Amino acid sequence: MEPPQPSSDVPLNVFDSVDAPGEIKKFIQANAKNDPKFQDLQTFLIDWINAELKEEHIVVKSVEEDLYDGLVLHHLLKKIAGMKLEVEEIALSASSQKRKLGVIMEAITQSLQLQETDLKWSLNEIHNKDLLCTLHLIVALAQHFRPDLELPANVGVEVIRVEPTRNGMKTENVIEFITGSRDGDAKSKPDAFDHLFEQSPEKVEDVKKAIVNFVNKHLANLSLTVTDPESQFADGVILLLLIGQLEGYFMNLGSFFLTPSTQEDKVHNVSLAMELLLEGGIIQNPMDPADIVNGDLKATLRLLYGLFLRHKRR
Numbered sequence: 001m002e003p004p005q006p007s008s009d010v011p012l013n014v015f016d017s018v019d020a021p022g023e024i025k026k027f028i029q030a031n032a033k034n035d036p037k038f039q040d041l042q043t044f045l046i047d048w049i050n051a052e053l054k055e056e057h058i059v060v061k062s063v064e065e066d067l068y069d070g071l072v073l074h075h076l077l078k079k080i081a082g083m084k085l086e087v088e089e090i091a092l093s094a095s096s097q098k099r100k101l102g103v104i105m106e107a108i109t110q111s112l113q114l115q116e117t118d119l120k121w122s123l124n125e126i127h128n129k130d131l132l133c134t135l136h137l138i139v140a141l142a143q144h145f146r147p148d149l150e151l152p153a154n155v156g157v158e159v160i161r162v163e164p165t166r167n168g169m170k171t172e173n174v175i176e177f178i179t180g181s182r183d184g185d186a187k188s189k190p191d192a193f194d195h196l197f198e199q200s201p202e203k204v205e206d207v208k209k210a211i212v213n214f215v216n217k218h219l220a221n222l223s224l225t226v227t228d229p230e231s232q233f234a235d236g237v238i239l240l241l242l243i244g245q246l247e248g249y250f251m252n253l254g255s256f257f258l259t260p261s262t263q264e265d266k267v268h269n270v271s272l273a274m275e276l277l278l279e280g281g282i283i284q285n286p287m288d289p290a291d292i293v294n295g296d297l298k299a300t301l302r303l304l305y306g307l308f309l310r311h312k313r314r
Helices: 012-016 030-034 036-052 063-067 071-081 094-112 123-127 131-145 183-188 192-199 201-222 237-247 263-279 289-293 297-311
Strands: 025-028 156-165 168-177
Touching (some): 030 036, 036 063, 036 131, 063 071, 071 094, 071 131, 094 123, 168 263, 192 297, 201 237, 201 297, 237 263, 289 297
């Protein structure tokens, strides 16, 4: 099994949208927009917004086309968060729309208690009708203000990631998850790790030790040692190298960040690892890469356990 390679099928206008050196842009693959799960998520969110705003006679037909000017976002915030902002009701010019969006974005960031590095959207991206960023924004609002809403689980989409380099542009295909696993599903279908953490927490350290020993045995050829899986697997580098060792193929260093410096780089690495594990049948269900990046011990051990089961007798 070969790790996925960056696609060369990149629309020319993609490069026109990347301006500043070091600026990273992501664009949904054209054919990926036809994925049924991706379309179902958009339909779900549109139906939810329309249900929330029914009394105000506001009808949304397109996520990115109808939310870019701030009108729907402002009304949605008033309904789900009781938040009435001092902004003009209808903004017609681009400059007035951006001023309005700026106030709305600041209010959302404060309400969700997010740092700037955590944001998966920006004012310009929303105003430019970026579908991926708009979906991230609406999902974040739904999860925060309507936590009982059963969003479609594990929805991801293939994107082209474009990054300026000294020699031109570096492009690669990655899977970006917009929603993670549904808490309700996890509670109705607990796995061995749920039982372990909830019913036998005293055994967690023994399981952790066994998996770490297994990992170190197979990383010895690379002169790597793991002592703290929560932190050492959080950036995805050792995880990808381990997968390459166990599955018997060379990990192309150009397909991931060997020294990730941002949260986005780490999520990219972990997403690539999960894609490989899913393709190889090592794990059966997608997981939220953010859980690994954030050092969730249960999620990290669950992921490594799939490799342990496949290769423990080697």
